[in-house]
Amino acid sequence: MQTLPTQCFLDLAYQLLASLPRARLATIQRRLAPLLQFDVVGSLPAEVSLQIFSYLPFPALLNCALVCRRWTILANDQALWKNLCDGRGWSWRQPSFKYPPAFTQSGLDAWNDSDDEGMGDSDEEAEEEELDSGFASMSFAGDEQVIASTSSNAFAPAPSRNRVSVYPPPNNKVYSSSSKKLATARPRAAARHSAPSLLSSVSSSSSSKPNYKLLHQTQIKLQKRILTSSYRLSALQTRGAPTNSHTNTIYCLQLYTYPSSGAQVLFTGSRDKTVREWNLSTGLVERVIGGIHTSSVLSICVYNGILASAGSDRKVVVWDLERNKVMKVISDHEDSVLCVRFDEKRLVSCSKDRTVRTYLFPDLEPQFVLSAHRAAVNAVSISKTLIVSGSGDRSIRLWDANTGKSLRTFENHHSRGIASIDFKPPYVLSGSSDKHLRLFDITTLQGWSTSPDHDTLSGSVSHGLGQAVLCQTCGNSGLVTLGGGGRQGPGNVHKNVLHRDLVRSVAFGDEFVLSGSYDLSIKVWDRRTGALVADLSGGHTGRIFCIGFDCTKVVSCGEDQRICIWDFAHGFDTSFINL
Structure with a gap:
């Protein structure tokens, strides 16, 4: 028998099987099936198997975990998920389980469905229409009337994020676009938005x-909640509440996470001439920074333990938060300072006097005065060696921070004055008094806009370093005009999803960009396509002046003295997310 060829054995086996009844064949088939299945990945050394799994996206990993026990162990390996998190810039923060002091609701008004800088009521006509600043004239604290304008919150959502519900108003509402209805949340003692998750007991994050x-x-899950507009809306401040809150219009805000403790707070600047630091866990003011500005605080920037504030008193004040004292007062601008930003190396400010000024740390000695704009410079942003400024002259200018030279000028970037910008190289996000926002790649001249009119605008791009001049019509180099709404494709412009008034504040995120408008709404757009993914309204009764956000929430402030928090993390623990 052993000398017979293999084919003879195969033929013999087949004939034997063919002679059996069908029921017996089914039994044999079930017994043979495991012999025919071979787990190649599972049979390899764990290191090799993990290397194979490392090329899979997260949905595939979740499916692999359902195959068998061996694959479950491999697919749940923390190294795989750490790589996925690192690729998205998501880092783990060891949560602290110290509960905050008991919080009382006495300072909060009931919330009914009845806020980087901004101004109060408009009581004058805009300046010259040809060089409009992007804002209406506003009256500040004091006797004089000033036309002021500032940029969006340049806080880049990449470095910050988190917090949970700690103090729901009596009529706390949960919103979801899936039902398009309001579901009244069951009131919980000491439970509020997601300013840190404190409701976790023994969970997987407690390890x-x-x-x-x-x-x-x-x-x-947080991203899906944004896409479905599932949030809890609450007010950190309403007019006159809580005690020790702002007493006038709130122009600017920024979320900030202390590096040493990981605690996240909110800083706000107001027409009452002060900057206030809010504890997001308790909803109370922890610090009032005042006594230096003699008029409205229009812009703030917080980074690395330092706070800079700019005001209509023409001052830029730099504060040491740890020592709680003033580091320097800068009074070089000749008119209201509309925006201030800084990084490790330099501070940049812009003003109604049409200039941008730079100062070098640690002494904050003057470096450059950039004076090419023809109208008020409403917004400025900085990223390493590049400075971007936006003006009422409708242009955006790109500067070399080390030399002060103008690198590029994007003329007629909007059809009216530019009110706000945010910069995350190579992308510039801008909002304008033309009611539109625009995301633009400064290297490829491609991007998207909510305006259908860019095709007819003459947008020249000039280089200031002796290079050839590029002149292109805005939109002719890959610019997509979108109307948002239901994540629709390019070219579908629907007025009902666009802003109906000046876009006062814009902010960059990794997946989304946000815009806040005088039309009382905040809109969330897909960063890549420009499609509208969420429309947040009902929080403010006055114009929105500033917005900020992280992966768990959106915060806003405005002329109605409200600080609104749109919490997308309600109901689950986010204390381990590094904001």
């Missing part, structure tokens, strides 16, 4: 060991 799969799935 001292990071759970990167949990981190990744939580981030994905």
Whole structure:
């Protein structure tokens, strides 16, 4: 028998099987099936298997975990999920389980469905229409009437994020676009938006060991909530409440996470001449910074333990938050300072006097005066060696921070004055008094806009370093005009999803960009396509002056003295997310 060829054995086996009844064949088939299945990945060394799985996207990993026990162990390996989190810039923060002091609701008004800088009521005509600043004239504290304008919150949502519900107003509402109805949340003692998650008891996040799969799935869940407009709306401040709150219009805000403790707070600047620091866990003011500005605080920037504030008193004040004292007062501008930004190396400010000024740390000695704009410079942003400024002259200018030279000028970037900008190289996001926003790649001249009119605008791009001049019509180099709404494709412009008034504040995120407008709404757009993914309204009764956001919430302030928090993390723990 052993000398017979293999084919003879195959033929013999087949004939034997063919002679059996069908029921017996089915039994043999079930017994043979495991012998025919071979788990190649599972049979490899774990290191090799993990290397194979490392090329899979997260949905595929979740499916792999359902195959068998061996694959479950491999697909749940923390190294795989850490790599996925690292690729998205998501990091684990060891949560602290110290509960905050008891919070009382006495300072909060009931919330009914009945806020980087801004101004109060408009009581004058805009300046010259040809060089309009992007804002209406506003009256500040004091006797004189000033036309002021500032940029959007340049806080880049990439470095900050988190917090949970700690103090729901009596009529706390949960919104979801899936039902398009309001569901009244069951009131909970001491439970509010997601300013840190404090409602966790013994959860998977309580372990001292990071759970990167949990981190990744939580981030994905937060993104889905944004896409479905599932949020809880609450007010950190309403007019006159809580005690020790701002007493006038709130122009600017920024979320800030202290590096040493990981605690996230909110800084706000107001027409009452003060900057206030809010504890997002308790909803109370923890610090009032005042006594230096003699008029409205129009812009703030917080970074690395330092706060800079700019005001209509023409001052830029730099504060040391740890020592709680003034580091320097700068009074070089000749008119209202509309925006201030800084990084590790330099501070940049812009003004109604049409200039941008730069100062070098640590002494903050003057460096450059950039004076090419023809109208008020409403917004400025900085990223390493590049400075971007936006003006009422409708242009955006790109500067070399090290030399002060103008690198590029984007004329007629909007059809009216530019009110706000945010900069994340190579992209510039801008909002304008033409009611539109625009995302633009300064290297490829491609991007998207909510305006259908860019095709007819003459947008020249000039280089200031002796290079050839590029002249292109805005939109002719890959610019897509979008109307948003239901994540529709390019070219579908629907007026009902666009802003109906000046876009006062814009902010960059990794997946989304946000815009806040005088039309009392905040809109969330897909960063890549420009499609509208969420429309947040009902929070403000006055114009929105500033917005900020992280992966768990959106915050806004405005002329109605409200600070609104749109919480997308309600109901689950986010204390382990590094904001």
